[in-house]
Amino acid sequence: xxxxxxxxxxxxxxxxxxxxxxxxxxxxxxxxxxxxxxxxxxxxxxxxxxxxxxxxxxxxxxxxxxxxxxxxxxxxxxxxxxxxxxxxxxxxxxxxxxxxxxxxxxxxxxxxxxxxxxxxxxxxxxxxxxxxxxxxxxxxxxxxxxxxxxxxxxxxxxxxxxxxxxxxxxxxxxxxxxxxxxxxxxxxxxxxxxxxxxxxxxxxxxxxxxxxxxxxxxxxxxxxxxxxxxxxxxxxxxxxxxxxxxxx
Amino acid sequence: xxxxxxxxxxxxxxxxxxxxxxxxxxxxxxxxxxxxxxxxxxxxxxxxxxxxxxxxxxxxxxxxxx
Numbered sequence: 001x002x003x004x005x006x007x008x009x010x011x012x013x014x015x016x017x018x019x020x021x022x023x024x025x026x027x028x029x030x031x032x033x034x035x036x037x038x039x040x041x042x043x044x045x046x047x048x049x050x051x052x053x054x055x056x057x058x059x060x061x062x063x064x065x066x067x068x069x070x071x072x073x074x075x076x077x078x079x080x081x082x083x084x085x086x087x088x089x090x091x092x093x094x095x096x097x098x099x100x101x102x103x104x105x106x107x108x109x110x111x112x113x114x115x116x117x118x119x120x121x122x123x124x125x126x127x128x129x130x131x132x133x134x135x136x137x138x139x140x141x142x143x144x145x146x147x148x149x150x151x152x153x154x155x156x157x158x159x160x161x162x163x164x165x166x167x168x169x170x171x172x173x174x175x176x177x178x179x180x181x182x183x184x185x186x187x188x189x190x191x192x193x194x195x196x197x198x199x200x201x202x203x204x205x206x207x208x209x210x211x212x213x214x215x216x217x218x219x220x221x222x223x224x225x226x227x228x229x230x231x232x233x234x235x236x237x238x239x240x241x242x243x244x245x246x247x248x
Numbered sequence: 249x250x251x252x253x254x255x256x257x258x259x260x261x262x263x264x265x266x267x268x269x270x271x272x273x274x275x276x277x278x279x280x281x282x283x284x285x286x287x288x289x290x291x292x293x294x295x296x297x298x299x300x301x302x303x304x305x306x307x308x309x310x311x312x313x314x
Contacts, residue, residue, distance in 0.1 A: 028283075043258075044250050054262035058271045065275070104278055112271040119267050216279060223286040227293050234297050243298050 011090050013229045014238035020222045027219035034212035042205025049202075058116040059202075063190065064210040065108035068217055069137060070172050072102035076144075077169040080162030092158030093232065095165065096148060097225035101217050103141035109134055121185050129178035130186040133171055140168040154232055 042060035049056035076095045083091030113131065114124040125131065144161050151157035174181075179188050190198055190206070198206070233239045252258040261268040 044252065047251060048262065053264060055264035055267055057261065057264075057268050061271060061275045101282065104282060108275050108278060111274055115267040115271045119264055216283075220283050220286055223283065223290060227286070227290045230290075230297065231293060234300075239297075240301065243294065243301055 011088060013090060013093075013233050014236070016090060017226055017229050017238070017242070020226050024219055024222050027215045027222065031212050031215035031219055034208050034215060038205055038208030038212050041201055041208060046201040046205050047199060052120060055116065055119050058112050059190065060205050060209045062109060062112040062116060063206055064213040065105045065112065066134065067210055068213045069102055069105035069109050069134070070175060071214075072098050072105060072217060073137060073140070073165075073172055074169070076102065077165045080165040083158055084162050084166070089232075092154070092162065093225055093228045094221075095144075095158070095161065096228055097221045098217075099141055099145050099148075100224070101220055103138060103145065105213070105217070106134060106138040106141060110138065117185075126185055128184040128186060129182040130175065130184050133175040133178055136171055137175060140164075140171060144168075 038060065043057060046057075048054055076098050079091040079095040079098075082088055083095070110131070113134075117126070118124050144164055147164055148157040148161040151160055178184060179186050230239055230242075234243075259265060259269075
């Protein structure tokens with residue numbers, strides 16, 4: 001029993017901190033490789049779109065960023081639920097580490113959407129369901145960061161923030177299904193499981209870029225998680241040993 | 249294999265250059281700056297915590313000497 005592989009061991013910051021440090025270069029490398037491949041396929045090989053001309057190429061960052069903005073929120077809400085249910089130390093740190101990256105993904109989604117909307121619809125911004133719910137997602141990220149930063153006691157900050165994340169999770173299906181539920185200017189989803197409305201190279205470009213954004217988010221969130229962990233655990237033996245030792 | 253006829257053709261993006269490069273440029277900037285800030289933050293944090301730890305150790309020594 002003693003030698004059995006124990007997943008719970010990684011829930012301890014003392015084990016997670018060095019593990020995260022070793023994983024960061026790998027996720028960074030994967031992000032760069034997927035990014036270069038995605039840009040190569042999407043920007044150099046993929047043909048033009050018969051309706052939108054070359055302007056459609058914004059899709060190669062717009063869709064991955066939008067997916068990540070929703071996915072990161074779901075992951076944060078997952079950590080919030082774990083934290084509230086089991087009172088685990090690591091969950092609050094993970095949620096906080098992800099928040100700025102999620103907010104930036106939501107911003108990229110809105111920014112590239114505006115630059116795509118202008119030539120295609122003639123407007124940088126319209127108050128339609130898809131755009132408005134994505135803007136609310138950005139506000140949820142900013143609200144979560146402001147709320148947790150405003151409460152000095154980290155355990156209480158995690159609880160309050162976690163509750164906010166769980167309430168806000170209702171917004172994610174609204175974003176995702178908004179193009180089906182309401183009449184909107186925004187085009188429907190470009191891919192689904194059964195059939196795809198895109199050429200194969202376009203699809204590959206988008207998927208490669210999505211992997212790039214995914215690996216990037218993991219890498220940068222792990223860097224931030226390490227900082228949060230070290231700061232919060234600075235009085236513990238493992239943190240002191242690490243700080244007094246030669247390790248970086 | 250490559251879709252574009254020339255480099256200027258590539259830059260022009262069929263007239264959508266401003267919108268396409270405006271999107272890719274800002275995204276690239278964000279994805280360069282965010283990791284740099286995060287790792288710089290980590291380095292200054294480690295330096296600060298080390299300083300604090302040394303200060304605490306000195307204070308402890310002084311107290312035991314008295």
